[in-house]
Amino acid sequence: MSLDNILTNWSRYRKGAEEGGFHEYEHQWGMVVDLNKCIGCNACSVACYAENNLPVVGEKRCGKNQAMNWLRIERYWDEPDLEPYKATPTANVDAWIEGNPPAKKTELKPSMPSSYLPGLLELEGKSFTERVGFDGIKSEFQDFGASFLPMMCQQCHAATCEPVCPVAATYHTPDGLNAQVYNRCIGSRYCSNNCPYRLRYFNFWSYYEDAWPEPLHMQLNPDLSVRDKGVMEKCTFCIQRIRVAKDKAKMEDRKVIDGEFSTACVQTCPTGALVFGDMQDPDSHVSKLWSYHQVERGKTKQSKENKELRGYRILEGLNTDPSVLYLERVREV
Amino acid sequence: MSHGYLSLHGYLSLSGPVGSSGVAAPHYRGSRYFLMALAAMVLGFFLAMSSAWADGGTGVPNAVPPKGEYEGKNVEQPIEFPHNIHVDVNKINCMYCHTYARRSKVAGIPPTSKCMGCHLVIATDKPRIKKLTEYWEKKEPPRWKKVHDVPDFVHFTHEKHLKRFVFDNEGMSVDRVPEVCAFCHGEVKKMTVAHKVKPLNMGFCARCHEANKGPFDCWKCHK
Structure with missing residues (x-):
């Protein structure tokens, strides 16, 4: 132009x-x-x-x-099970940037589109794989009800x-x-x-x-x-x-x-x-x-x-x- | 530039009624007729000049060549390839060796087999050809170095430029393709090893695109 x-x-x-x-x-x-x-x-x-x-x-x-x-791919969960995400994600990220992982154990509930949540990759000392629930470990996410939005x-x-x-x-x-x-x-x-x-x-x-x-x-x-x-x-x-x-x-x-x-x-x-x-x-x-x-x-x-x-x-x-x-x-x- | 002279020549010989009346001048006897004929000659000359200038001074029709000069470093090649002998003396078309220019983005360097196609029999006693034959027998390509290199973020296709200036260009013939190549590569037929004589920067490209009504969208070239 x-x-x-x-x-x-x-x-x-x-x-x-x-x-x-x-x-x-x-x-x-x-x-x-x-x-x-x-x-x-x-x-x-x-x-x-x-x-x-x-x-x-x-x-x-x-x-x-x-x-x-x-x-x-944005992920959204079905409405009825949606609970507010208790842990404030921003606080986690701030702690992370300073190199201090959150000391307080945060209660995780299945909720929120994960692709948008910073700090979700490693929480409570659990790796992503553990939390998502491969290998028979119980998932924190719902078994069904996810919708995707590319x-x-x-x-x-x-x-x-x-x-x-x-x-x-x-x-x-x-x-x-x-x-x-x-x-x-x-x-x-x-x-x-x-x-x-x-x-x-x-x-x-x-x-x-x-x-x-x-x-x-x-x-x-x-x-x-x-x-x-x-x-x-x-x-x-x-x-x-x-x-x-x-x-x-x-x-x-x-x-x-x-x-x-x-x-x-x-x-x-x-x-x-x-x-x-x-x-x-x-x-x-x-x-x-x-x-x-x-x-x-x-x-x-x-x-x-x-x-x-x-x-x-x-x-x-x-x-x-x-x-x-x-x-x-x-x-x- | 020699191109300007060539085109002028072409236009004079083809310049129709005005030019022919000028040629017919010696048949007239009186000074009045002579003056008229002289005027016609001068007029014909100026007409030819102006049309030659409208072309930007080259023989390539419907084209305004890009302007800009550059002093490129001499690149040392494995064999000092003489472009002048191949193009100027033996009149080999650029696209005989750089065969991909008309069908792809890059012009391409010919494989050694193409060189050997001729040089198995031609000039086999020359030192440069001996060196080439050595490469051929070792089955190793000469490591030619790139001379005309545009930055990695630039999309440039040879094929489209050749289509515009040669194949789809009315009044242009394929055997005159060196004149088109010279727009960006300079007069390679006068060089031995090619070296960069045009800046090949954005201003150089953009000026030519503006003059020749080429596409002017950033994303046409920037990638």
């Missing part, structure tokens, strides 16, 4: 479709997540780690909420992260994606603070120093840079794959075919819960799912004729206009 373009179209980039935002796109990459099919196996997250050179930051940094999981960057069209960036390191591409340019990022972290989904991750350290000791650095994906400390990063909808597919299509003088390529998470999902494609192509799998579930872009509230339809977008009331459609999980009553 040239500076001219930024200056001329800045206000248009910031508006949603209702206000006549910038919508002259070449493609509109979108995704559908069927929560009915999601079994919470985390394969998508692992695939994302492998594809996008994401560092494994280690237990301690993970406890400080520094995990670089571009795609995380959260990747929602690629909002009226993204809240974009207008706050002081150096335009995050901007909207002609593909309808929310881009992050690492070379331009100065690490002000405004974008992360402004993201309602908390899906931007900051490199507080040079994680690569520990993440890929030799010979593990051989596994790095050369189509993607390894980020150093001080830059923000987030899910890119596997832009390197999009780029290859578009280059190939261009060389063959054709359009990108639906299903020709997909992102790493979509490719890996064993149950086919994730679908990826171009929403400008009315025949693509994604746009068919969107129209079937009567969810439309550029709306803050969907007017569905059929209320039984499962499609919804997360926090769409904020007018972020996300590109990811979630299909609600149907539970037996």
Whole structure:
């Protein structure tokens, strides 16, 4: 994006479709997540780690909420058994940072989405495996009633992260994606603070120093840079794959075919819960799912004729206009 | 630049009615006709010049070559490969050896077998070829060093640039491909071992993309 373009179209980039935002796109990459099919196996997250050179930051940094999981599976438990989490997680983390594990024994109750709870990895001297209940040890968590929510960057069209960036390191591409340019990022972290989904991750350290000791650095994906400390990063909808597919299509003088390529998470999902494609192509799998579930872009509230339809977008009331459609999980009553 | 001269030449010989009236000048007798013919010649010259300038001074049609100079270090290669003999004297197309340029991101270094395809019989007594034959017999590739290296965060494809400037470019022929390669690699046909003469930095790329209406999205190149 040239500076001219930024200056001329800045206000248009910031508006949603209702206000006549910038919508002259070449493609509109979108995704559908069927929560009915999601079994919470985390394969998508692992695939994302492998594809996008994401560092494994280690237990301690993970406890400080520094995990670089571009795609995380949030876990929620069924309502009736939900009890407030007695131990205050923040206190635990503070103690941990100072190197003092909590002395007082905290009573643990099955509750809360664990992926969001720092300090849950090692408590009461028990390892994660012990608490989760492998090897016949009794679990602290419920036997059933977990629901999973895969959260990747929602690629909002009226993204809240974009207008706050002081150096335009995050901007909207002609593909309808929310881009992050690492070379331009100065690490002000405004974008992360402004993201309602908390899906931007900051490199507080040079994680690569520990993440890929030799010979593990051989596994790095050369189509993607390894980020150093001080830059923000987030899910890119596997832009390197999009780029290859578009280059190939261009060389063959054709359009990108639906299903020709997909992102790493979509490719890996064993149950086919994730679908990826171009929403400008009315025949693509994604746009068919969107129209079937009567969810439309550029709306803050969907007017569905059929209320039984499962499609919804997360926090769409904020007018972020996300590109990811979630299909609600149907539970037996 | 020699390119400018070449293109000027091409335009003069092809410049249609204006140019031909200029050529026809000696047939006229009177000074009035002579003056008119002279004016036509001058006009034709300027027209040709202006169209040559519109092309940025090269013979490549529909292209404005990137501007920028750079003083690259001489890279010592295992064999001092003479590009000038291959390209300038023997007129071998760049893409005969750098065969991947038209179908992939990288231009590629030819395998030793490709060198030996010719040099089993050609110039076998020369010291450089003897060295090459040694490598060939040892079944060991010469460790060529990379000269034109863009940073790891840059996505660059040779194939798309060749498509734009050579294969999809009207009025451009494949045997003139060195002129396109010279945009970023300089006049390699005048060099022995290639060395970097263009900056290959972001400004260099961006100026060319702006002039030639290339994509201007950050994520097109930054990865």
